[in-house]
Amino acid sequence: AQIRSWVVCLVDADISNNTVNRKISSLKSFYKFLQKTGQRETNPLSKHKALKVPKKVQVPFTRKEINQVLLNINQNKDFDAIRDKLLVALLYSTGMRRAELIEIKESDVDLENGTIKVLGKRNKERFVPILTSVLETLHEYLAIRDKSQFNSEFLLITSKGNKIYETLVYRIINSYFSKVSSKVKKSPHILRHSFATHLLNEGADLNSVK
Numbered sequence: 001a002q003i004r005s006w007v008v009c010l011v012d013a014d015i016s017n018n019t020v021n022r023k024i025s026s027l028k029s030f031y032k033f034l035q036k037t038g039q040r041e042t043n044p045l046s047k048h049k050a051l052k053v054p055k056k057v058q059v060p061f062t063r064k065e066i067n068q069v070l071l072n073i074n075q076n077k078d079f080d081a082i083r084d085k086l087l088v089a090l091l092y093s094t095g096m097r098r099a100e101l102i103e104i105k106e107s108d109v110d111l112e113n114g115t116i117k118v119l120g121k122r123n124k125e126r127f128v129p130i131l132t133s134v135l136e137t138l139h140e141y142l143a144i145r146d147k148s149q150f151n152s153e154f155l156l157i158t159s160k161g162n163k164i165y166e167t168l169v170y171r172i173i174n175s176y177f178s179k180v181s182s183k184v185k186k187s188p189h190i191l192r193h194s195f196a197t198h199l200l201n202e203g204a205d206l207n208s209v210k
Contacts, residue, residue, distance in 0.1 A: 003027070003044055007051075017051040024048060059183050060194035066092055068180040079144055079159050084172050086134070086141045087156060087164075091173070091188055094118075094128045095195035095209075098169050098188040104155045109138070 010020045027045060034040040066088075073085040090101060100118050108117040114135055115127045130138065150161035157163060169188055177186040199209050 003048075011051075017053045021050045021053070024050070058185065058190060058193050060197040061177065061181060061183070061190060063198065065177065065181045066191075066194065069176045072176065072179065079148060082137070082141045082144055083156060084176070086137045087169065087172060088176065088191070089131075089134045089137055090116075091191040092195055093131045093134050095192050096128065097192065098166060101156065101188075102154075102164055102166065102169065105153045106142075106155050107153065109155060111135070111138070 007020060007024065010023065011017075024045065028043065028048065031040060031043040031045055035043055069088060070085060073081050073088065075081075087101070090096065091098070094116065096118055097120070100120060103119060104116060109130075110116070114130045114132075116130060118126050118128050120126060145157070148161070150157055152161055152163060154163045158168070173188050173191065174186045177183075177190075183190070196209050200206065
């Protein structure tokens with residue numbers, strides 16, 4: 001009864017459900033500790049269900065914003081810029097996940113047939129078509145990469161020749177899109193969301209997009 005009153009007070013104080021859930025989770029962990037150390041026999045929060053949290057609406061980037069980013073990257077022709085352009089173009093034109101993009105090897109790219117082999121969740125393979133415009137950027141990137149003589153099996157690498165990583169991909173997307181978009185969330189996942197939204201807006205079949 002005391003805990004229920006406390007939760008009601010938190011909600012009445014206009015504290016978000018997310019914050020209330022975090023506080024309850026802390027208290028639940030404390031009771032578990034008391035049980036472990038033999039100071040209590042029961043945990044009054046063992047059957048407590050978390051408060052419902054409304055799903056945040058993910059607003060996709062507009063085509064104009066994406067085109068502007070690609071245009072801005074085009075201003076430079078160094079290794080990082082060409083890699084960043086390919087990174088943005090691949091995420092947007094294929095809808096692949098950030099983790100999938102990072103793991104793509106150069107051997108997964110079939111330039112002749114214009115496809116990329118992607119290893120998805122639960123080791124599920126799929127072959128994704130590459131748009132002609134993206135193929136051009138891919139050729140440009142591979143040419144500058146070959147000149148740099150990097151020895152890596154992975155397709156997208158850092159300027160030091162190492163495999164790219166999750167925080168770098170996030171920083172790249174956030175940095176470029178912050179200059180053209182006022183949207184709150186600017187992440188690789190929003191590009192995946194934009195890919196799906198734009199296809200559906202053009203009349204693509206929902207199951208095909210899935």
